[in-house]
Amino acid sequence: MLTAEELAALFDAPDLSCPVGLRDAAMLELFIATGARISELSRIELGDVCVAERQVRLLGKGSKERIVPLYARAIEVYERYLENGRPILLRPPALGGDACRAVFVSDRGRAMNSDALRYRFDVLIRRAGISSDITPHAMRHTFATELLGGGADLRSVQELLGHASLSTTQIYTHLTPDRLKSAVARAHPRG
Template sequence: MSEGRGEAEEARDAEEEGLPEPFVRLLGDYERHLVSERDLTPHTVRAYLGDISSLLDHCGRLGIADVTGLDLRTLRSWLARLQTSGRSRTTIARRATAARVFTAWLHRTGRLPTDPGAALGSPKKHKTLPPVLRADEAEALIRAAADLADDDTPVGIRDVAMLELLYATGIRVGELVGLDLDDVDDERRVVRVFGKGRKERAVPYGTPAGRAVDRWLRSGRPTLRVEGSDAALFLGARGRRIDQRAVRELVHKRIAEVPGAPDIGPHGLRHTAATHLLEGGADLRSVQELLGHASLATTQLYTHVTTDRLRKAYQQAHPRA
């Protein structure tokens, strides 16, 4: 996550160090496209702009002062320079994707006669198994937070509700903090979530999460509410919509109190929810829909997690493993 911020700073630095004026204007047009037409998150916009600023800076080093000089050889030499500078395969793959999105936009808007990025390959990412909690560890996480909320402080009640909802639904932390009061349907036990690209989906949650959210709405939120709270479901200590950093800090802090549990954040709870759903018999398509994945291939990563856990259990328990 911090890499996105560094690349945004790289983009600003490149401009200050003398990107040709046409490139500076082009970056501004591209930013408006990412924000208004693609409706990307600020973090994603910063990452894209950082990547493309690096590409345009590379063009300038090669003496290319106009975008019409951007071709496949230039794209490949840019990625090669990144590789020799020690960038990871994941970073290079992501930057190749950013370049393809950029050149497609250039071609679509008439700035390039052809799309050189269409022929640009990228290294395959190494698939890593995300750390997840066992079912007993997830229960211990919620229980530890609940014990601290027994004094009926609004912040403690809120923390339990957020942890319950994250684990029950597998929603992203950005989706959690973006929830409004009318996104919760207590009767049907679903939350309305706006995911990446503002795509809407309904995600069910269980009785424990329902009780925790109801308690927060009755006993916690009214205490923290201020004039500027608006319709935000979860509020910070000052009564405004809670931010993602506070939720991440909460999860890491509570995880540290669970003996033997891996250090995970909100995204780790998302991994955990998906893994437990599959281990419990949920089909892959349903989990894909719940998580809001555009591609089934992304959801299939969790089958590797469950297979890995099954293999470890087999090796520990079977006499001829």
């Protein structure tokens, strides 16, 4: 899991003055907004993101589909990338562009697979000065932990993560003693 300071440093890492930086910023924003696995993130196509509905369709393990809502900042960063970054990445001079439907495209105009996204994530981690032990899965862990810490119920987090079993989601419920005390004080009738 990433701390608030690590997340801030990571989100400051992309160079927003270039198309690759806009893409990287959109990747990070959709990563933390959805709790997607890196493989799911790499499969997002243009038609999967509905800006009007503020949601994205993810295709998970076993081809299970789920819809995850997006917050305003994620939509804003995504739209900025679509308008100012992606079109340039699709038209590298040597290739002449193509009809790629993938949201995340390389500087050669091709769909980025999970290895390419993992590489970019590692570049951003290094640029942010964060421990190299942080993996893309840490974004998923952070997403789930923050939702649970913010009061989301376990079933909702299970749905958002695309877990078949509630026991899989429970790994994110490690609560500190202070959180437990606060929960009892807030929710117990005699607390």
